[in-house]
Amino acid sequence: MFKKLIFTFLGFSLFSCAKDAKPKPSGELRLEYPEAKYQQYSSPCGFRFEYSDFAKIENAKENCWYYISYPKMRAKVFLTYFPVKNDFDLHVKESEKMVYEHTVKATSIDTKSFSYPERKVFGNFYELKGPSASNLQFFVTDSTRHYVTANLYFNTRPKPDSLAPAVDYIKKDLLHLIDTFQWK
Template structure:
């Protein structure tokens, strides 16, 4: 028995004298998007704005006139832009827009609202940023308060994972804020 132990001891020492295995840290994908160059939107609608050349605008006329998708194909994201003429129903449009925002309170951890106004261009509205696992991360409405009402909603074709989507949401947020800054009624 003692002979077997003496023969087994060097074998155990040779096998156990290796480097300790350490788990490698989990690596995250680094997403980089191009610096945006802005293009003027010039469709036969009562408004104009600038949008990023990284995106592509497609017509959603199957729904109504002046409804568009601003597609971010590299991100699997889409901004749904809608236009409504105001016909004595201004408050109803504002309430519907806010309803679309606050329907996400079930999953959103917070909702930040920023009002904006450009009286010289007659552009007024609210910009909503929804934090957490909300299906729509960014929304806004723009109006002149008398004749026109435009809404926009950002959606991604993926599960709402705030950490993973954060770089894409930040990129589209800058584009949406630029859209608002350059928005004008015809």
Template sequence: MFKNLISIFVGLSLFSCGKEPVPKPKGELRLEYPTPKYLNFSTPCSYSFDYSDFAKVKDAKEACWYNLSYPKMKANVFITYFPIKNDFLLHIKEAEKMVYEHTIKASSIDTKSFAYPEKKVYGNFYELKGQTASNIQFYVTDSTRHFVTGNLYFNSRPRPDSLAPAVDYIKKDLLHLIDSFEWKSK
């Protein structure tokens, strides 16, 4: 009887002390991207720029509009061109409206102005932080004849922590794009 009591006690202690299994949360992948090599994209339009060989340039629905696609990151930079016809301030307001529509979800919006007077390239670069649909937006202009905007979007839910490596990579590419941006003289 004593042996039976001990075996029952040992058996119960083995099964009663276990914890409920709890599923582990999904981990995110650590993403690393190659060092970019830059290619020149000379459009038949009024401008040219350098872009990363990690991206592909595709035609968009309008003339002089392009999609800079990052297929492995599921990201697109939509580049649009507008000729200025006595509506310069309207283009500036529209570009800023596109940025500030994200203030509901953005935790901050960092704005950097740039000017390359020798190339007649001026504009603003906006980095939107938080759970925004667009992470980076910019505009480039010569302030008299041409106006180009760029907007970065990912084909995924806005998760700032998960997208941070991709956003940082594309941010460097877009800053290089702006540094290399040139207007063609016609």
């Protein structure tokens, strides 16, 4: 009787109905951000715009170079001003070069041109899809004297799905920045 009980117990333990244990994939935290409230920034370099109060503007080491920092997202928009001195074409080519260097990793690049002739604000906005190092880039110019370029970078490995909420939030901010951009 005792032997039958041991064999029955061994039989049940060998053929139990438990599923095989499978490791769970690591997940990313879903992030939600506050509704943006905008404030005015006026640069001594001759331009002004509105930016989100969720961000901070920091001066870089060079004059007229700025960081629009999103510390909770570990993201920075590198914003740079250049005076145009018979080198407008060079600035445009350099901006496009910065965008198209990411074609190695980007799955697509959406380009949107914008024009606000009443404020003399013209430029292009680039959205890079896929695991590229920079997700958003743009340039703003008056086409004669001023040129501003900006690039978004995250301080993390490019993971398009995980970064999508942050990229969308910052994209709205940058489009608002462009819509409110003015030369002094």
